[in-house]
Amino acid sequence: MVIVTLNIDGKEVKAKEGMTILEAAKQAGIEIPTLCYDEKLEPYGACRICSVEIEKRGKTQIVASCCYPVEDGLKVKTTSDKIIKIRKIILELLLPLSPTGPILSLAQKYGVEKSRFPSQRTDCILCGLCTRYCAEVKGEKAVTFIGRGADKKIALVPEKAGVCATCRECYNLCPSGKIIDETAV
Amino acid sequence: MKPIRSPEDLERLRKEILAKREPSKPCITVCVSTGCVAQGSIKLVEAFKAELEKQGLTDRVEVKETGCVGFCEQGPRVTIYPQEIYYFKVKPEDVPEIVSKTVLKNEIVERLLYKDPITGKTAQILEEIPFYKYQLRLLLENNAKINPKNIEDYIAIGGYSALAKALFKMTPEQIIEEVKKSNLRGRGGGGFPTGIKWETTRNAPGEPKYVIVNCDQGDPGAFMDRTVMEGNPHSVLEGLIIGAYAIGAHRGFVYVREEYPIAAENISIAIEQAEEYGLLGGNILGSGFSFNVEVYRGAGAFVSGESSALMTAIEGKVGEPRPKYIHTAVKGLWDKPSCLNNTKTWATIPLIILKGAEWFRNIGTKGSSGTMIFSLVGKVNNTGLVEVPMGITLRDLIFKIGGGIRGGKKFKAVQTGGPSGGFIPEQYLDTPVDFDELTKLGSMMGSGGMIVMDEDACMVDMARYFIDFLLDESCGKCVPCREGLRAMSKILNDICEGKGKDGDIEKIEDLAEVMKEASLCALGRTAVNPVLTSLKYFRNEWEEHIKEKKCQAKACKALINYYIDPEKCQACMLCLRECPAGAVIGGKDQVHWIDQKKCVKCGTCYELCRFGAVVKLTGEPIPPPPMGVKPIRKKK
Numbered sequence: 041m042v043i044v045t046l047n048i049d050g051k052e053v054k055a056k057e058g059m060t061i062l063e064a065a066k067q068a069g070i071e072i073p074t075l076c077y078d079e080k081l082e083p084y085g086a087c088r089i090c091s092v093e094i095e096k097r098g099k100t101q102i103v104a105s106c107c108y109p110v111e112d113g114l115k116v117k118t119t120s121d122k123i124i125k126i127r128k129i130i131l132e133l134l135l136p137l138s139p140t141g142p143i144l145s146l147a148q149k150y151g152v153e154k155s156r157f158p159s160q161r162t163d164c165i166l167c168g169l170c171t172r173y174c175a176e177v178k179g180e181k182a183v184t185f186i187g188r189g190a191d192k193k194i195a196l197v198p199e200k201a202g203v204c205a206t207c208r209e210c211y212n213l214c215p216s217g218k219i220i221d222e223t224a225v
Numbered sequence: 226m227k228p229i230r231s232p233e234d235l236e237r238l239r240k241e242i243l244a245k246r247e248p249s250k251p252c253i254t255v256c257v258s259t260g261c262v263a264q265g266s267i268k269l270v271e272a273f274k275a276e277l278e279k280q281g282l283t284d285r286v287e288v289k290e291t292g293c294v295g296f297c298e299q300g301p302r303v304t305i306y307p308q309e310i311y312y313f314k315v316k317p318e319d320v321p322e323i324v325s326k327t328v329l330k331n332e333i334v335e336r337l338l339y340k341d342p343i344t345g346k347t348a349q350i351l352e353e354i355p356f357y358k359y360q361l362r363l364l365l366e367n368n369a370k371i372n373p374k375n376i377e378d379y380i381a382i383g384g385y386s387a388l389a390k391a392l393f394k395m396t397p398e399q400i401i402e403e404v405k406k407s408n409l410r411g412r413g414g415g416g417f418p419t420g421i422k423w424e425t426t427r428n429a430p431g432e433p434k435y436v437i438v439n440c441d442q443g444d445p446g447a448f449m450d451r452t453v454m455e456g457n458p459h460s461v462l463e464g465l466i467i468g469a470y471a472i473g474a475h476r477g478f479v480y481v482r483e484e485y486p487i488a489a490e491n492i493s494i495a496i497e498q499a500e501e502y503g504l505l506g507g508n509i510l511g512s513g514f515s516f517n518v519e520v521y522r523g524a525g526a527f528v529s530g531e532s533s534a535l536m537t538a539i540e541g542k543v544g545e546p547r548p549k550y551i552h553t554a555v556k557g558l559w560d561k562p563s564c565l566n567n568t569k570t571w572a573t574i575p576l577i578i579l580k581g582a583e584w585f586r587n588i589g590t591k592g593s594s595g596t597m598i599f600s601l602v603g604k605v606n607n608t609g610l611v612e613v614p615m616g617i618t619l620r621d622l623i624f625k626i627g628g629g630i631r632g633g634k635k636f637k638a639v640q641t642g643g644p645s646g647g648f649i650p651e652q653y654l655d656t657p658v659d660f661d662e663l664t665k666l667g668s669m670m671g672s673g674g675m676i677v678m679d680e681d682a683c684m685v686d687m688a689r690y691f692i693d694f695l696l697d698e699s700c701g702k703c704v705p706c707r708e709g710l711r712a713m714s715k716i717l718n719d720i721c722e723g724k725g726k727d728g729d730i731e732k733i734e735d736l737a738e739v740m741k742e743a744s745l746c747a748l749g750r751t752a753v754n755p756v757l758t759s760l761k762y763f764r765n766e767w768e769e770h771i772k773e774k775k776c777q778a779k780a781c782k783a784l785i786n787y788y789i790d791p792e793k794c795q796a797c798m799l800c801l802r803e804c805p806a807g808a809v810i811g812g813k814d815q816v817h818w819i820d821q822k823k824c825v826k827c828g829t830c831y832e833l834c835r836f837g838a839v840v841k842l843t844g845e846p847i848p849p850p851p852m853g854v855k856p857i858r859k860k861k
């Protein structure tokens with residue numbers, strides 16, 4: 041097993057090769073916010089709230105820490121001004137979709153009082169946690185995405201309603217309450 | 226002697242093909258690429274065949290269906306060999322005359338020649354046409370000569386000799402070295418050095434390795450990949466086989482967008498014929514190297530151009546970009562090393578192998594060598610596909626090749642790189658076309674789209690148009706792109722509708738920063754180019770829209786009013802009769818005026834008035850009706 045050494049927020053961190061920056065940071069007690077990540081699932085890279093700044097051969101770059109693999113000598117900043125700004129704007133973009141629960145508390149934590157963008161409440165941020173959990177862990181695909189682009193939505197597959205009735209494991213994963221609403225009907 | 230089992234056999238076959246053909250035999254080539262087909266060229270082929278039959282000339286004159294020469298707005302295109310006379314806008318009625326005059330008597334049918342609208346001069350050969358004079362056509366050159374469905378046409382002009390050279394005279398390492406030395410950069414947009422990409426895939430651990438052709442151009446009006454694939458599919462295939470050998474791949478894919486049926490058909494036929502001739506499949510040319518190719522037809526989406534999205538589609542999943550930071554050259558199709566290059570990139574390879582890296586590097590600029598095919602569209606006199614050496618200035622492209630701005634209007638901006646390219650203003654027209662130079666200006670080479678805009682274009686409205694296009698194309702996976710574009714679109718539409726507010730520009734800038742830095746794939750990261758360059762070079766227009774509710778180009782409907790200048794109105798009553806809203810008030814001998822409350826701003830009156838009396842006003846109050854409320858009698 042190869043161990044690499046990287047630097048996160050000025051701290052030397054050792055990590056196994058193949059780990060992501062997010063996992064390495066967590067191990068070292070450095071917290072990075074996430075919305076579409078779950079350790080049981082394949083990284084998805086959709087919410088971008090976990091963005092961090094990395095420095096490699098003198099060049100800086102913004103990457104999603106839940107997807108980016110650790111490298112020896114990598115320098116990572118998880119709370120630079122730029123990163124804070126990016127997270128704030130992402131939250132401003134998500135608040136109109138889901139103005140409660142985890143999104144709201146994260147927004148408050150980052151000092152985002154209210155969004156400058158118009159409300160269009162859908163209660164789903166399309167993080168794909170439910171769809172991936174269902175497909176990857178349960179092997180069921182009872183909940184999937186339909187449509188693409190700006191029209192993308194989640195939908196329950198009616199034929200699989202029976203599976204959901206006894207499972208409900210994705211409920212706790214949902215950062216926006218949508219999935220509970222959907223199955224309640 | 227099929228299948229061919231040695232380079233010597235290939236040469237022998239070439240000689241045989243050439244011996245069968247008499248160079249002096251008249252040959253009529255008709256373009257059957259998408260553009261000309263849409264203008265009726267299939268009927269033209271039939272008409273030529275029927276006419277030859279009628280005149281008993283079928284054995285003496287050949288009719289050949291060939292590819293596109295790029296000047297499609299002048300189509301259907303017909304070329305008569307051996308003289309090489311180009312006729313444009315040919316109709317079936319012209320066929321008898323072409324056969325009896327040009328083919329039989331070597332006389333020119335003047336009216337079918339291209340005539341320069343400015344000088345009035347006609348041109349027989351392509352090089353005499355200003356549109357072609359400044360081009361350097363390495364990839365498109367043979368499109369008018371060869372039948373893409375006939376491998377022997379390609380072999381006759383030297384096809385597959387680069388492959389023979391690569392397989393028998395070069396090692397894979399030498400090929401990669403040659404491509405690296407040539408400085409060839411990816412023609413699909415990113416401009417990544419092709420040789421380095423090949424080397425990465427070759428050296429990446431994991432077997433099997435794959436090579437892929439990307440023929441999925443989704444930009445509106447940009448069809449360079451399609452044209453190369455339709456007109457000369459073997460050139461792409463030859464490049465691909467050479468690449469596969471260099472990289473160590475035995476299986477390849479050609480990803481063709483669903484909307485390109487002719488391209489898909491021609492490459493499929495090319496693959497079949499190449500297999501039959503021993504140029505593809507097992508033991509190619511007797512070298513021991515084996516390689517197979519499959520055509521994959523994908524539902525076109527702009528984001529599919531993204532390499533990881535295209536690969537997930539080939540794997541049979543939804544075409545979304547992958548979140549991995551490992552390059553597809555290392556982990557691509559089914560997580561195996563995969564080398565994806567654009568159609569034009571692959572088609573360039575045989576030339577580099579045959580003529581050498583040195584030759585190629587001498588064309589173009591230091592940072593960008595070779596030629597690039599652009600799709601020149603918009604408000605220029607000549608539109609179409611142009612292949613030019615890198616380093617040509619934007620000014621030459623637009624004014625010499627494009628023939629300047631249509632209708633004598635003033636140039637305002639050019640967007641390079643397709644829908645997510647930036648707008649480049651007048652003061653940078655002398656910039657050479659080069660990957661890095663365009664990036665410096667906030668635009669990009671992209672896949673070679675080039676849209677020219679004149680003084681009538683509102684740069685805020687243009688930004689709105691492209692953001693709306695990209696919002697439609699976003700795959701919707703990541704938040705910065707999906708929600709960022711959605712928010713931007715709303716703000717931009719508001720501004721263009723006269724509902725712009727203080728703080729809108731700051732919001733747009735914040736969104737742009739996040740999209741550019743944090744989006745998952747290149748679509749989201751580059752989508753901000755039109756907006757950012759519009760803001761950078763035309764900020765005053767944004768401020769006028771927001772603060773003064775004024776659109777200086779008079780393009781944003783909500784910010785203009787139609788008004789009849791009482792001094793110019795001749796009371797002809799034309800607008801009054803034609804106004805669909807009944808908004809024009811007036812009568813015989815009375816100065817007309819427009820009731821602003823009823824006017825729906827359709828512009829009919831503006832288009833119709835022969836006296837230029839109808840004008841567009843923006844950001845200024847509308848003068849009251851002449852002489853109070855009642856229209857006055859016109860003074861004689």
Ligand code: SF4
Pocket residue numbers: 163164165166167168169170171194213214215216217218219
């Ligand atoms: S329903 Fe919840 S878990 Fe599922 S995609 Fe939407 S926000 Fe994510």
Ligand code: SF4
Pocket residue numbers: 528546698699700701702703704706707744745746747748749750
């Ligand atoms: S940037 Fe846009 S197109 Fe690319 S992954 Fe994100 S949403 Fe999809």
Ligand code: SF4
Pocket residue numbers: 787800803804805806807808809819823824825826827828829830831
């Ligand atoms: S712009 Fe159209 S609706 Fe308005 S006055 Fe002219 S013709 Fe009538």
Ligand code: FES
Pocket residue numbers: 073074075076077084085086087088089090091104105106107
């Ligand atoms: S948690 Fe990393 S992109 Fe969502």
Ligand code: FES
Pocket residue numbers: 256257258259260261262292293294295296297300301302
């Ligand atoms: S399609 Fe015929 S010239 Fe372009």
